[in-house]
Amino acid sequence: MKILVVRRDNIGDLVLTTPVFRALREKFPEARIDAFVNSYNAAVLEGHPDVDTVHSYTKGKHRSGFFPGWLERLRQMLRLRAERYDHVVIATPGVHPRQIRFARFLAPDHITANVPAGWKMFGVDQPVEYLGKDRHHLLMTYRIVQPFGITAEPSAPRLAFPSPPKAKGEPPTIAVHVSARKPSSRWPEERYVALMRAIHERSPTRFRLFWAPGAEDDARHPGDDGKARRILDATRGLPVEAIETRELPALIAGLAACDAIVCSDGGAMHLAAALGKPVVCFFGDSESQVWRPWGVEHRLLQPESLDVADVTVEQALAAYEELRPAIEKR
Structure with missing residues (x-):
């Protein structure tokens, strides 16, 4: 199984998404689990044990030129499409039609995304009802794993950067x-x-x-x-x-x-x-x-x-x- 988790927001948003990767890894230990993020926050997942490959893109305002930037973006989308993912998961809370269109372009077998209550969105066959900002952002994000049959409580967010050793008696x-x-x-x-x-x-x-x-x-x-x-x-x-x-x-x-x-x-x-x-x-x-x-x-x-x-x-x-x-x- 190949899963791509999409989270293209700020640093804190991606940090609070790390329990999603942990839950997917525990549920599907043999799966390939990749992430699609932006170049600004990609380091959050550096060396993370629950993520196999981090794909990142540069936002338009950070690109050096319009045409070279969009040409590289198209090439990247084609490379991702060629990966033939089984699942694309839009992990961002809220309703994001643009990200869903991106997921459809990748032609996965399944798309998981938040949708408004009572709605059906084209291409989303594993919908999660978006309830609004009714809880902590981590919990809003974590609801996206429900269609995978994951019922465990979320783990705490974690990074792969180790803390250096500290000598006994050393001041804080x-x-x-x-x-x-x-x-x-x-x-x-x-x-x-x-x-x-x-x-x-x-x-x-x-x-x-x-x-x-x-x-x-x-x-x-x-x-x-x-x-x-x-x-x-x-x-x-x-x-x-x-x-x-x-x-x-x-x-x-x-x-x-x-x-x-x-x-x-x-x-x-x-x-x-x-x-x-x-x-x-x-x-x-x-x-x-x-x-x-x-x-x-x-x-x-x-x-x-x-x-x-x-x-x-x-x-x-x-x-x-x-x-x-x-x-x-x-």
């Missing part, structure tokens, strides 16, 4: 990721500085500083290089290591070497959770019931205003202290 290393796409999820940089100082004063702790790379005034790919420099200047005297991660594998490997993370809602939060790291996370105007960390101890800070600027350093420190026993056991 805390990842501090200071970037967020939504303005309402951006905790002020001076509070990150104050939090790191407060944590270190209470117990010897090392920190690794992560951020979205790029200039703050870059219209196409704005980043937080300036913010990171200011935080590093303000934390002189503390054991803070700057981790510049211009590629996703570097971010994952950097997080794997930490014992916990303080961050806003986003891809880094889901990566750290999938690596088994305790999480202190800030949620602004986001659906915390849908996107909270899954499968690890965590403390979620979301003020009534839905703006993380209203979260105090004292609140963040109290959340960290609640997790400290779990962090120091690692």
Whole structure:
């Protein structure tokens, strides 16, 4: 049996899809299970034991040229069609006619996808009724395995990146990721500085500083290089290591070497959770019931205003202290 799972979204979405691959592998241990993802998130599945081959494509906005990009996309689609998959699984929650058309082009024996209640969609012979955003995104995604007769509860998301060994008595290393796409999820940089100082004063702790790379005034790919420099200047005297991660594998490997993370809602939060790291996370105007960390101890800070600027350093420190026993056991 040959199965292709399609998940072309952001980093966190793909992380939360890893239980689907685990469930399919447990149900069909001899099957070939492939993934079709985008070039931006493909590293999430690097070396994953439940995935045989990762096929990735580059989104249009990231291609170097229109015609060369589309020509290569056509060639890739023809190569995938030639694989003659038995099943194509559209793992993205929601109803996605474009992805279903893509699946039909591949001419598999079966197509599994979400469909609206009471609808039939051409080509989808293994439909899953889409119920809307009524639960965590992982659970919404995991419903796609129902037509395969899988009834087991989902496993926790996991990545194949190992955590490096740690010497006995070595102080904890805390990842501090200071970037967020939504303005309402951006905790002020001076509070990150104050939090790191407060944590270190209470117990010897090392920190690794992560951020979205790029200039703050870059219209196409704005980043937080300036913010990171200011935080590093303000934390002189503390054991803070700057981790510049211009590629996703570097971010994952950097997080794997930490014992916990303080961050806003986003891809880094889901990566750290999938690596088994305790999480202190800030949620602004986001659906915390849908996107909270899954499968690890965590403390979620979301003020009534839905703006993380209203979260105090004292609140963040109290959340960290609640997790400290779990962090120091690692």
